[in-house]
Each structure stands twice: as C-alpha cells, then as structure tokens.
Amino acid sequence: EVQLVQSGAEVKKPGDSLKISCQGSGYSFTNFWIGWVRQMPGKGLEWMGIIYLSDSDTRYSPSFQGQVTMSADKSINTAYLQWSSLKASDTAVYYCARLYSSSSNFDYWGQGTQVTVSS
Amino acid sequence: SYELTQPPSVSVSPGQTASITCSGANLGDKYTSWYQQKPGQSPVLVIYQNNKRPSGIPERFSGSSSGNTATLTVSGTQTMDEADYYCQAWYSSVVFGGGTKLTVL
Numbered sequence: 001e002v003q004l005v006q007s008g009a010e011v012k013k014p015g016d017s018l019k020i021s022c023q024g025s026g027y028s029f030t031n032f033w034i035g036w037v038r039q040m041p042g043k044g045l046e047w048m049g050i051i052y053l054s055d056s057d058t059r060y061s062p063s064f065q066g067q068v069t070m071s072a073d074k075s076i077n078t079a080y081l082q083w084s085s086l087k088a089s090d091t092a093v094y095y096c097a098r099l100y101s102s103s104s105n106f107d108y109w110g111q112g113t114q115v116t117v118s119s
Numbered sequence: 120s121y122e123l124t125q126p127p128s129v130s131v132s133p134g135q136t137a138s139i140t141c142s143g144a145n146l147g148d149k150y151t152s153w154y155q156q157k158p159g160q161s162p163v164l165v166i167y168q169n170n171k172r173p174s175g176i177p178e179r180f181s182g183s184s185s186g187n188t189a190t191l192t193v194s195g196t197q198t199m200d201e202a203d204y205y206c207q208a209w210y211s212s213v214v215f216g217g218g219t220k221l222t223v224l
Contacts, residue, residue, distance in 0.1 A: 104209035105152035
C-alpha cells in the first residue's frame with residue numbers, strides 16, 4: 001500500500017527556520033517526483049514545486065522560488081520542505097503528493113502538515 | 120503564467136447530476152485531473168487523464184474534456200459528495216484551478 005506520511009504540526013515565530021518531512025512507503029520512492037502543495041486557511045490548492053527523489057532534481061513554482069527549499073534523502077525515502085525565515089503569511093497546511101508522471105497528476109497525498117507562524 | 124478557471128460554487132439536489140467546469144487555454148490538448156477535498160481532509164484524486172477513475176472511486180464520477188473546457192460530472196449526487204473540487208493540468212508545470220464548492224441540498 002502506497003503511503004506518504006508527513007511530520008507533525010508546527011508552531012513557530014516569525015524569523016524561525018523550519019524543515020518538514022514526507023516519508024514514502026509501499027512503492028519505489030526514487031522512481032517518482034514528489035510535489036508540495038500549500039493550502040492557506042480557507043483557500044485553494046497552490047503548487048509549490050516538485051522534486052525527483054532519485055537525483056533531487058527540483059522544479060519550483062515561480063511564486064515560491066527563493067522562498068522555500070525542497071530536498072530529499074533517498075536512503076530513507078523522505079522528501080523535505082524548508083524555510084530559512086518564516087513569515088506569518090506562511091501559515092498554512094502543506095501537503096506532499098506523489099506525481100504520476102505519465103498522466104501528470106498527483107495520485108497519492110500525505111495527510112498534511114499544519115504550520116502556524118505567530119508572534 | 121497559465122490559469123484554470125472554475126465556478127466558485129455549484130449546487131445540486133440529491134439524486135440529480137452536478138457538472139463542474141474548468142476552463143483554460145487549449146485545455147483539451149492536455150490531461151486534466153480532478154480532486155475532491157472534504158473539510159479537514161487531504162485531497163483525493165477522483166478523475167485523471169480527463170476521464171479515468173482511480174480504483175475505489177464510484178462510477179457516478181466521470182470526466183470529459185474538449186476545446187478549452189474540462190468537465191467533472193457527478194451523476195446521482197449523494198450528500199457524501201458535498202466537498203470542494205479542484206481541477207489540475209500540466210502547462211510545463213502544475214496548475215490548479217481555484218476550486219468549486221459542491222453543495223448538495
């Protein structure tokens with residue numbers, strides 16, 4: 001069974017750094033891209049970027065380029081999303097999802113990580 | 120940048136058919152996917168490659184695409200289908216529509 005398990009909720013202060021994770025199981029992790037999607041409170045889905053787990057090739061949405069960093073550790077089937085200096089506007093739920101390349105859709109999703117940034 | 124446009128809301132009576140549209144430049148030339156998201160839950164893929172259903176998705180969900188518009192159709196809508204629905208396509212990168220709230224009443 002394919003599963004993506006994300007790290008738990010975080011409460012941070014503006015200016016803090018943060019790294020959240022997404023661990024895959026039940027499939028060959030390195031053969032797929034993993035995407036990150038932001039959902040701000042009461043809003044829709046926003047694509048942030050994708051990372052290929054085999055070689056950590058990354059593609060960022062222009063809206064998030066330079067704002068976040070995606071990385072991966074294929075030895076533990078885990079993808080990461082990190083911030084160097086959080087802002088209150090980063091408060092959102094962040095989802096990871098597996099990209100099925102041949103049809104360009106996300107077929108499995110993590111449970112989401114709530115990130116709250118407040119002073 | 121490319122955009123996908125969805126109506127903010129669609130209402131339907133139980134047992135009736137609901138149609139949700141998604142418009143974008145040359146969308147008919149691309150694969151469109153649809154996701155269902157219920158409050159407090161992760162999105163779930165309900166249609167991929169315009170009209171294919173993943174395993175476990177009820178047959179009442181169907182999709183079509185032509186020209187600049189893709190359509191998600193829910194036939195015999197049930198109260199459990201009340202949710203937000205998002206279309207998504209690949210325009211050299213991932214693009215999501217703004218989402219449509221389907222209300223069953």
